[in-house]
Amino acid sequence: MEIDKAIRECDDRRLKTKYNNAIYVIRRALALYPIQEVALSFNGGKDSTVLLHLLRAGCFLHQAEEFNSGGDAVDGGKTFPIRTIYFESPSAFPEINSFTYEAASIYDIQMDIIRLDFKSGLEALLKANPIRAIFLGVRIGDPTAVGQEQFSPSSPGWPPFMRVNPILDWSYRDVWAFLLVSKVRYCSLYDQGYTSIGSIHDTVPNALLCTRNSDSSEEKFKPAYLLADGRLERAGRAKKNSSAASGKSSSISNGLKMDNLNSGSMLSASVITVGDEILFGTVEDKLGSVLCKKLHSIGWAVSRVTVTQSDIDSVAEEVERRKSIDDMVFICGGIGPLHSDVTVAGVAKAFGVRMAPDEEFEEHLRHLIGEKCSGDKNEMALLPEGITELLHHEHLPVPLIKCHNVIILTATNAVELDRQWDCLIELAKSNGILELMDPFASKCFATTLSDVEVAQPLSKLCAQFPDLYIGGYRESREGPLIITFEGKDLSRIEAASQSLCQKFHPGSFSKIE
Numbered sequence: 001m002e003i004d005k006a007i008r009e010c011d012d013r014r015l016k017t018k019y020n021n022a023i024y025v026i027r028r029a030l031a032l033y034p035i036q037e038v039a040l041s042f043n044g045g046k047d048s049t050v051l052l053h054l055l056r057a058g059c060f061l062h063q064a065e066e067f068n069s070g071g072d073a074v075d076g077g078k079t080f081p082i083r084t085i086y087f088e089s090p091s092a093f094p095e096i097n098s099f100t101y102e103a104a105s106i107y108d109i110q111m112d113i114i115r116l117d118f119k120s121g122l123e124a125l126l127k128a129n130p131i132r133a134i135f136l137g138v139r140i141g142d143p144t145a146v147g148q149e150q151f152s153p154s155s156p157g158w159p160p161f162m163r164v165n166p167i168l169d170w171s172y173r174d175v176w177a178f179l180l181v182s183k184v185r186y187c188s189l190y191d192q193g194y195t196s197i198g199s200i201h202d203t204v205p206n207a208l209l210c211t212r213n214s215d216s217s218e219e220k221f222k223p224a225y226l227l228a229d230g231r232l233e234r235a236g237r238a239k240k241n242s243s244a245a246s247g248k249s250s251s252i253s254n255g256l257k258m259d260n261l262n263s264g265s266m267l268s269a270s271v272i273t274v275g276d277e278i279l280f281g282t283v284e285d286k287l288g289s290v291l292c293k294k295l296h297s298i299g300w301a302v303s304r305v306t307v308t309q310s311d312i313d314s315v316a317e318e319v320e321r322r323k324s325i326d327d328m329v330f331i332c333g334g335i336g337p338l339h340s341d342v343t344v345a346g347v348a349k350a351f352g353v354r355m356a357p358d359e360e361f362e363e364h365l366r367h368l369i370g371e372k373c374s375g376d377k378n379e380m381a382l383l384p385e386g387i388t389e390l391l392h393h394e395h396l397p398v399p400l401i402k403c404h405n406v407i408i409l410t411a412t413n414a415v416e417l418d419r420q421w422d423c424l425i426e427l428a429k430s431n432g433i434l435e436l437m438d439p440f441a442s443k444c445f446a447t448t449l450s451d452v453e454v455a456q457p458l459s460k461l462c463a464q465f466p467d468l469y470i471g472g473y474r475e476s477r478e479g480p481l482i483i484t485f486e487g488k489d490l491s492r493i494e495a496a497s498q499s500l501c502q503k504f505h506p507g508s509f510s511k512i513e
């Protein structure tokens with residue numbers, strides 16, 4: 001088998017180790033799942049090209065072993081025995097498309113072309129075929145690799161299958177060492193300066209490979225394998241939906257009330273707490289309500305408080321949604337070195353960036369925990385790459401973490417939250433990381449009138465005063481009904497409350513101080 005031979009005969013020890021590990025993962029998968037229950041997800045990119053050839057070698061070795069132990073005959077590795085899927089998209093580069101088809105023809109690959117989005121395509125695939133495991137060319141530096149291992153079940157909300165990532169631990173350099181040593185074909189775009197390929201809308205050649213002749217203004221690009229620092233392989237990728245990545249998108253609003261209030265000087269925040277123990281009912285979430293009170297005290301509107309499960313995808317999904325709706329997102333719980341401490345990784349996934357060691361943060365952790373914390377080993381020193389701002393304050397043993405408009409609070413109880421909040425407010429005053437708004441004014445009334453009597457006049461009042469929050473609640477079915485008015489303009493609150501009182505007999509409402 002030419003791939004296996006080329007790697008074994010080369011003198012790159014690191015590549016041999018990576019190769020052997022990847023082949024081990026592939027052979028484990030082939031031992032766990034019958035060959036008709038696995039698939040390869042192939043898209044003509046460099047990582048999936050590496051994976052294709054590793055699988056060709058892995059299948060050959062697997063089948064040879066089966067043959068030696070009395071199994072079916074080996075066909076010499078000519079036909080590729082694994083069902084292969086390609087999600088073809090109109091926004092793929094033509095070079096990627098033609099290379100994918102060319103590879104299918106050269107290596108005799110039975111390729112299913114899927115023209116649906118990933119989720120629906122996989123649902124249809126799994127319905128029609130007994131697929132239980134899918135090989136992917138995901139590597140640790142990819143944003144989508146956050147939280148994945150060599151064998152990772154698909155995320156909640158995705159059709160159920162095992163994701164098998166044999167080259168998860170391969171670096172950019174390893175990928176190119178493999179492609180060059182094994183002398184296989186790869187997509188021509190990589191010889192034109194493309195180092196990682198997405199769609200035609202978000203990918204350009206990597207500027208770090210640009211060369212310009214002194215006598216001409218023509219731009220030329222060196223081939224991808226000459227990129228010196230593999231960490232910059234995605235430098236040719238545009239930032240994914242940049243408004244969302246950098247904070248709230250301007251067109252999305254959180255319902256009518258928030259729209260009206262936002263037209264004035266209102267900023268909205270959401271609060272996310274992370275913890276299975278809260279969802280089991282074992283522990284009560286106090287931080288969420290304390291944060292609501294604190295945000296209200298600085299004039300912010302809280303649009304949502306959620307509790308999510310302790311898994312990366314649940315956190316990522318919630319953060320991704322809220323960061324583009326609200327001006328600021330506060331997240332607490334799930335921070336530390338335990339397996340359930342997934343908050344920071346979830347934030348990284350929500351922004352589509354990888355986790356990378358942060359030297360400055362590591363230094364703080366070392367002070368706090370001592371030498372037990374080494375940058376290599378301690379996952380706590382990994383932070384979302386390129387988007388993390390550390391918020392320092394003399395009263396904080398470790399800085400708070402801010403990723404664009406998401407602030408990660410490490411408090412585990414109300415007292416700690418008080419301390420962190422006070423530091424945050426001081427920082428807000430000195431460097432404006434958080435805007436301090438005019439506080440809310442409010443008025444509260446109690447009445448013994450029934451809900452039915454009050455309902456209609458109250459909803460008319462809401463229409464008349466769209467700039468106010470007018471609410472009603474009871475503490476018990478028998479007790480009084482409480483009506484609340486909240487807003488930024490006291491005179492409007494006065495006007496609204498007077499208007500309500502005038503609609504009923506005098507004395508129907510008593511003010512609560």
Ligand SMILES: Cc1cc2nc3c(=O)[nH]c(=O)nc-3n(C[C@H](O)[C@H](O)[C@H](O)COP(=O)(O)O)c2cc1C
Pocket residue numbers: 041087118122134136144153154155158163198
């Ligand atoms: C076969 C396959 C399986 C996938 N499984 C998952 C999954 O379980 N969870 C998930 O969040 N994304 C899954 N994805 C989506 C990828 O994580 C990622 O969004 C996709 O490769 C597109 O990357 P891009 O947005 O950089 O183009 C899957 C994609 C493919 C092709």
Ligand SMILES: Nc1ncnc2c1ncn2[C@@H]1O[C@H](COP(=O)(O)OP(=O)(O)OP(=O)(O)O)[C@@H](O)[C@H]1O
Pocket residue numbers: 041042043044045046047048049085086087088135136137138139142195196197198
């Ligand atoms: N359109 C697609 N069809 C099938 N599989 C895909 C598709 N897009 C991504 N994948 C799977 O996800 C993996 C990771 O994609 P990614 O874009 O990071 O790598 P790549 O395309 O192989 O290489 P590059 O980083 O150079 O673009 C691929 O190797 C492949 O297994």
Ligand SMILES: [Mg+2]
Pocket residue numbers: 043045196197198
């Ligand atoms: Mg790609």
